[in-house]
Amino acid sequence: MKAKIIGTGSYLPKKILSNLDLERMVETSDEWIVSRTGMKERRIADDNEYPSTMGVEACKLAMMDAKVTPEEIDFIIVATLTPDYIFPSTACLIQESLGLKSAAAIDIQAACTGYLYALSIAKSFIESGVYNNILIVASEKLSSIVDYEDRSTCVLFGDGASAAVVSKNGPGLSVESVCLGADGEQAELLMLPGGGSRNPATQKTVNEKLHYIKMAGNEVFKHAVRRMEAASKQCLDQVQIKEEEVSWLVPHQANKRIIEAIAKRFTHLPSDKIFITVDRYGNTSASSIGIALDELMKTNTVKEGENLLLTAFGSGFTWGASLLKFTRNA
Ligand SMILES: CC(C)(COP(=O)(O)OP(=O)(O)OC[C@H]1O[C@@H](n2cnc3c(N)ncnc32)[C@H](O)[C@@H]1OP(=O)(O)O)[C@@H](O)C(=O)NCCC(=O)NCCS
Structure with missing residues (x-):
């Protein structure tokens, strides 16, 4: 039996930070950013948007896509390097917001590889028969740790979240x-x-x-x-x-x-x-391949x-x- 991704979701904040905006903030140019990175714009979370709230939106879409209810989720794993707090975990905050009453919750930190580390953990728990349905979430507010006076990094990063339901049964993407x-x-x-x-x-x-x-x-x-x-x-x-x-x-x-x-x-x-x-969202760290997978x-x-x-x-x-x-x- 192979674990399967039976539903995906993602969330991008509405606010766009374009290369032209960055030209007004640091000594850079649209031409430099596009030719060196391929990026044209990235999304920036509002002051009242956090990895937990963005993650919740991505999870709702993933659960809807997978047709699973909050009661059916056994475990939630959140990959983030920008957690809302050092503790408690962002996973616990999302668990509470979504009413995942029977789910255990944990954050993991593997930077931009976080989505794959979370997927690997979920696969092991599903295939060993410990759990039936696991939510993996990657959510980042990188704008909170970017120096908008440092042109060598501030052009590269954006905010966003992605989620997937990994399960024992159902059609989808077999891992x-x-x-x-x-x-x-x-x-x-x-x-x-x-x-x-x-x-x-x-x-x-x-x-x-x-x-x-x-x-x-x-x-x-x-x-x-x-x-x-x-x-x-x-x-x-x-x-x-x-x-x-x-x-x-x-x-x-x-x-x-x-x-x-x-x-x-x-x-x-x-x-x-x-x-x-990358042209539309820049580097959203752990969230990036989850967002791309959902869109694909x-x-x-x-x-x-x-x-x-x-x-x-x-x-x-x-x-x-x-x-x-x-x-x-x-
Ligand atoms: C950051 C990155 C885009 C820089 O591109 P690069 O081609 O390596 O450019 P360099 O760092 O060699 O810098 C070249 C010049 O551009 C300048 N420069 C850096 N950022 C600039 C910007 N935003 N606008 C204009 N000039 C800039 C540098 O100061 C340097 O000038 P100098 O030659 O006078 O010293 C590229 O190295 C990169 O993408 N690295 C990997 C980043 C990454 O993947 N990080 C996350 C991993 S998950």
Whole structure:
């Protein structure tokens, strides 16, 4: 028995931050941002929108899509690096808002690979028979940790949420395999230095801007391409599927050039089979492949028996890939 994604949902805040808006905030240009990242705009949460509230909206849509009721959810796993609070978990806040009375709840933190880590945990609980229905959620308010005076990072990130119901039964996307990896040696190349117990908030940490994302963009870029390619190939090997049998690539949306570099290594995949949202939403971290997957499924272009390859990379470093197969009759 394979765990299946039987419903997906996503939520994007209404407010748009365009490249032209950014031109008025820092020394940058639409031309630079488009040519280096492929991004044209990204969404920014309102002051009263949080990962919990955005996650709730994504979950409602995923549960509706899956035709499951709140009583049927056994477990909720939230992947986020921008939780509403350090504690209690964002998962508990969503559990309460949705009235998931019988669900256990936990947050996980695997940065931009969070969706795949959550999927892997859900797959294990379902396939071992512990739970029947699990909500996985990825929700980020990255605008709360971006320095809008730092042009090297502020153009890249956006806010949004995605969710999926992972179940024992039903038609949908069978989770054939999830491959995960990590390398803590590179931790300092992409991090938020302040606010944890090593550098708790003080006037000094605020003055030194330690509560914002710090990134060595160039280095991260190279690792991202290498790791996502390797994870994807490892995942295909594990399920003994050839590259040419992959119908769709749903990559983490960090930079269009990173996606193109990975696509080049998949010579059989035409560009219209690589699902892109980075132009509209930027990098929404853990949420990114969940949002892309939801939008792809809602286009109704995925056909019976087609294979979808998901891959992601993020701070830690963490990375992963997953192979999903679409089956209407289960
Ligand atoms: C951040 C990133 C877009 C920068 O692109 P790049 O081609 O590597 O650019 P560089 O960092 O080499 O910078 C080139 C120049 O552009 C400048 N620059 C940086 N941001 C700029 C901006 N928004 N507008 C204009 N110029 C900018 C730099 O200051 C640098 O100028 P210099 O040569 O005078 O020093 C790219 O490295 C990237 O996407 N990295 C990975 C990010 C990522 O995926 N993060 C999350 C992982 S999940």
